Amino acid sequence: MATTGDADLSPASVEAINDMVRSAFPGSRNYCHELGTGYAISRLEAAEGDLRPGGFISGPTQFGAADAALWFATFVGLGRMEPMALTSELSIRFLRPAIGSVLFARADVDIVTRRSVVGTVKIWCDDDVDRPTATAQGTYAIPLPK
Amino acid sequence: MATTGDADLSPASVEAINDMVRSAFPGSRNYCHELGTGYAISRLEAAEGDLRPGGFISGPTQFGAADAALWFATFVGLGRMEPMALTSELSIRFLRPAIGSVLFARADVDIVTRRSVVGTVKIWCDDDVDRPTATAQGTYAIPLPK
Amino acid sequence: MATTGDADLSPASVEAINDMVRSAFPGSRNYCHELGTGYAISRLEAAEGDLRPGGFISGPTQFGAADAALWFATFVGLGRMEPMALTSELSIRFLRPAIGSVLFARADVDIVTRRSVVGTVKIWCDDDVDRPTATAQGTYAIPLPK
Amino acid sequence: MATTGDADLSPASVEAINDMVRSAFPGSRNYCHELGTGYAISRLEAAEGDLRPGGFISGPTQFGAADAALWFATFVGLGRMEPMALTSELSIRFLRPAIGSVLFARADVDIVTRRSVVGTVKIWCDDDVDRPTATAQGTYAIPLPK
Numbered sequence: 205m206a207t208t209g210d211a212d213l214s215p216a217s218v219e220a221i222n223d224m225v226r227s228a229f230p231g232s233r234n235y236c237h238e239l240g241t242g243y244a245i246s247r248l249e250a251a252e253g254d255l256r257p258g259g260f261i262s263g264p265t266q267f268g269a270a271d272a273a274l275w276f277a278t279f280v281g282l283g284r285m286e287p288m289a290l291t292s293e294l295s296i297r298f299l300r301p302a303i304g305s306v307l308f309a310r311a312d313v314d315i316v317t318r319r320s321v322v323g324t325v326k327i328w329c330d331d332d333v334d335r336p337t338a339t340a341q342g343t344y345a346i347p348l349p350k
Numbered sequence: 351m352a353t354t355g356d357a358d359l360s361p362a363s364v365e366a367i368n369d370m371v372r373s374a375f376p377g378s379r380n381y382c383h384e385l386g387t388g389y390a391i392s393r394l395e396a397a398e399g400d401l402r403p404g405g406f407i408s409g410p411t412q413f414g415a416a417d418a419a420l421w422f423a424t425f426v427g428l429g430r431m432e433p434m435a436l437t438s439e440l441s442i443r444f445l446r447p448a449i450g451s452v453l454f455a456r457a458d459v460d461i462v463t464r465r466s467v468v469g470t471v472k473i474w475c476d477d478d479v480d481r482p483t484a485t486a487q488g489t490y491a492i493p494l495p496k
Numbered sequence: 497m498a499t500t501g502d503a504d505l506s507p508a509s510v511e512a513i514n515d516m517v518r519s520a521f522p523g524s525r526n527y528c529h530e531l532g533t534g535y536a537i538s539r540l541e542a543a544e545g546d547l548r549p550g551g552f553i554s555g556p557t558q559f560g561a562a563d564a565a566l567w568f569a570t571f572v573g574l575g576r577m578e579p580m581a582l583t584s585e586l587s588i589r590f591l592r593p594a595i596g597s598v599l600f601a602r603a604d605v606d607i608v609t610r611r612s613v614v615g616t617v618k619i620w621c622d623d624d625v626d627r628p629t630a631t632a633q634g635t636y637a638i639p640l641p642k
Numbered sequence: 643m644a645t646t647g648d649a650d651l652s653p654a655s656v657e658a659i660n661d662m663v664r665s666a667f668p669g670s671r672n673y674c675h676e677l678g679t680g681y682a683i684s685r686l687e688a689a690e691g692d693l694r695p696g697g698f699i700s701g702p703t704q705f706g707a708a709d710a711a712l713w714f715a716t717f718v719g720l721g722r723m724e725p726m727a728l729t730s731e732l733s734i735r736f737l738r739p740a741i742g743s744v745l746f747a748r749a750d751v752d753i754v755t756r757r758s759v760v761g762t763v764k765i766w767c768d769d770d771v772d773r774p775t776a777t778a779q780g781t782y783a784i785p786l787p788k
Contacts, residue, residue, distance in 0.1 A: 231399040231408060253377040262377065263437045264414035271409055291409045292612075293635060295441030295587055295733045297760050297779060299753040314764075314777045315737040319611065319637070320584075322735050324762060324777060326752075339752045339762060341735060341779050343585060348611070348640070438758075439781060441587045441733055443614050443633060445607040460618075460631045461591040465757065465786070466730075468589050470616060470631060472606075485606045485616060487589060487633050489731060494757070494786070523691040523700065545669040554669060555709055555729045560702035583701045587733030 221276055221285065228287050234272035237308065244276035248307040261302035261329065261337070266309075270296055270325040270340040273309035277323050278344040281316040286346060292320065294342030302337035304329025320345050367422055367431065374433050380418035383454065390422035394453040407448035407475065407483070412455075416442055416471040416486040419455035423469050424490040427462040432492060438466065440488030448483035450475025466491050513568055513577065520579050526564035529600065536568035540599040553594035553621065553629070558601075562588055562617040562632040565601035569615050570636040573608040578638065584612065586634030594629035596621025612637050659714055659723065666725050672710035675746065682714035686745040699740035699767065699775070704747075708734055708763040708778040711747035715761050716782040719754040724784060730758065732780030740775035742767025758783050 221236040237247035246269055248254075254265040271291055278289045307329055314322040325340040367382040383393035392415055394400075400411040417437055424435045453475055460468040471486040513528040529539035538561055540546075546557040563583055570581045599621055606614040617632040659674040675685035684707055686692075692703040709729055716727045745767055752760040763778040 228403050229408075231401055255377055257374050257433075262375075262414075263417055263440070264410055267413045267417075267440075268408075268410035271413075287403075291444055293441065293443040293585055294409070294413075295439065295779065297439040297752070297781060298437055299760060314735070314774060319640070322737060322777060324779075336752060339760060339779060341733065341762075341777060343735060345611070439731055441633065443606070443635065445614060460589070460628060465783070468591060468631060470633075482606060485614060485633060487587065487616075487631060489589060491757070520695050521700075523693055547669055549666050549725075554667075554706075555732070556702055556706035559705045559709075559732075560700075563701055563705075579695075583736055585733065585735040586701070586705075587731065589731040590729055 221279060224285055224287060232268075232272060234269055234309075236276045239276065239280055242280065243310060243312045244273055244280050245308055245310045246273040246276060250305055250307055258301070259303060261304070261307055263296075263298060266298070266302060266307065266327050266338045267294070267296055267340075269307050269309040269327055270294060270311070270338065270342070273311035273325055274321075274323045274342055274344060277311035277313050278321040281313040281321045281323075282346070288347045289321070289344045292343045292345040294340060296338055296340040298338050299336055302327070302329050304332065306330055308333070318346070319348070367425060370431055370433060378414075378418060380415055380455075382422045385422065385426055388423075388426065389456060389458045390419055390426050391454055391456045392419040392422060396451055396453055404447070405449060407450070407453055409442075409444060412444070412448060412453065412473050412484045413440070413442055413486075415453050415455040415473055416440065416457070416484065416488070419457035419471055420467075420469045420488055420490060423457035423459050424467040424492075427459040427467045427469075428492070434493045435467070435490045438489045438491040440486060442484055442486040444484050445482055448473070448475050450478065452476055454479070464492070465494070513571060516577055516579060524560075524564060526561055526601075528568045531568065531572055534569075534572065535602055535604045536565055536572050537600055537602045538565040538568060542597055542599055550593070551595060553596070553599055555588075555590055558590070558594060558599065558619050558630045559586070559588055559632075561599050561601040561619055562586065562603070562630065562634070565603035565617055566613075566615045566634055566636060569603035569605050570613040573605040573613045573615075574638070580639045581613070581636045584635045584637040586632060588630055588632040590630050591628055594619070594621050596624065598622055600625070610638070611640070659717060662723055662725060670706075670710060672707055672747075674714045677714065677718055680715075680718065681748060681750045682711055682718050683746055683748045684711040684714060688743055688745055696739070697741060699742070699745055701734075701736055704736070704740060704745065704765050704776045705732070705734055705778075707745050707747040707765055708732065708749070708776065708780070711749035711763055712759075712761045712780055712782060715749035715751050716759040719751040719759045719761075720784070726785045727759070727782045730781045730783040732778060734776055734778040736776050737774055740765070740767050742770065744768055746771070756784070757786070
């Protein structure tokens with residue numbers, strides 16, 4: 205997995221990312237939960253508005269988690285926070301009902317280039333890391349010098 | 351475009367769909383705006399929590415709009431409301447910043463089979479129907495008889 | 497549809513594209529069939545090796561057609577041939593068996609930016625333009641100045 | 643990873659799969675290389691017609707490898723060969739030029755349900771397993787009882 209500079213994104217940086225999320229994107233409820241070599245994990249506490257009938261966490265909420273995890277993994281891949289990195293595309297497959305109170309997403313970096321970061325994401329509820337509720341892949345575009 | 355039974359989903363049925371959405375999925379703010387032969391349009395009034403810095407409507411909010419429009423188009427394709435139809439997969443590409451106060455998504459049905467409905471979605475803000483902010487494709491799975 | 501310069505890609509240019517395909521990518525059997533404002537159509541004569549049991553044109557063959565049509569549409573979107581434009585991602589959904597002797601794919605440009613061209617593709621056999629065998633969306637990356 | 647019955651798809655079964663491929667789908671040049679719990683690896687010897695200018699293995703050839711690996715992984719997931727399992731959708735991202743003489747794809751099963759198998763695929767050349775040329779995800783539909 206081609207990642208660089210995770211020395212700059214040590215566990216201590218989880219909080220730095222979350223500070224940025226809170227100030228730059230207050231609408232997001234997906235926070236950084238864990239960072240490691242070539243990956244990031246996001247965490248969301250499900251709220252009433254996230255639920256479909258039957259108590260399932262909705263598809264768009266899971267998409268948001270995948271998108272956030274890949275954003276954080278982009279920071280890992282680049283070795284720096286890059287808040288203006290933007291999702292260029294993301295595809296998601298829903299695997300089983302998402303039942304639980306906390307939604308996690310883990311994004312693994314597939315490649316880092318000058319233009320973009322591509323990653324693969326698994327999503328699950330609570331402790332059910334071996335029972336993914338969705339799987340996704342996508343691309344973040346890195347801002348180019350003008 | 352292989353659609354059936356739109357006699358049963360006349361313009362009058364927009365309200366029937368919205369009644370169902372309100373009662374079955376109160377967390378959703380995407381409502382049905384228009385139905386026609388082989389397509390449906392959803393409508394969302396952007397709220398504070400939907401916005402990214404700069405006032406852009408966020409990616410997950412646009413994904414939610416695409417997902418809702420394709421759900422409504424699934425009803426058109428089937429010729430009946432099928433609230434338990436579930437997204438099996440959806441891929442989205444973001445094209446330009448989504449700036450505006452109302453987000454529309456139009457889903458056109460590509461095929462209806464016994465198992466699923468596949469459709470293509472365009473998303474835009476306000477009157478900018480010719481300046482799509484995102485384009486998507488995806489599949490709804492139809493519940494099978496047990 | 498944000499396209500430019502189709503004056504430079506008039507019907508006469510179908511042959512210019514096909515000359516380029518033949519010389520630069522002799523392995524391809526997908527040729528340019530038609531160009532218009534914001535779209536391109538590719539054409540493939542199915543051969544023995546393209547067929548699955550039952551005489552269906554295989555999925556990878558249809559993917560190749562979608563990829564070629566989007567390449568040609570990228571030229572339309574850019575207003576010039578750009579042989580080094582490369583697919584960055586492409587997703588495809590298979591709709592019904594592809595039965596026929598000629599496979600067509602039509603790619604419509606969704607957006608052209610400095611970095612990429614995004615388009616939506618429909619694929620069909622022979623005269624069955626209203627019975628698509630597959631639907632796809634994808635992105636071509638445009639080479640950046642060094 | 644939810645897989646079953648790999649006792650029935652032991653290493654010895656690689657040859658059973660390849661016998662089936664040769665007889666049922668003679669147009670395919672992707673053979674089964676390895677099977678294990680929840681995964682399958684395909685192998686293709688690149689030929690002249692697979693190459694783009696510069697000697698790169700083409701995108702459609704890589705798509706074909708991903709598609710074949712996911713087909714073999716579907717057999718692993720189901721615990722039986724199911725030649726009539728069909729790709730319903732597949733998305734692929736190209737990561738770096740594919741330079742080499744043998745193309746491998748490894749598909750890991752994400753879920754097996756009554757209706758479908760979803761998996762994630764990595765593609766590489768020769769010994770460069772840590773330098774993937776493409777990453778993909780997709781769905782095979784399982785034939786339903788009539």
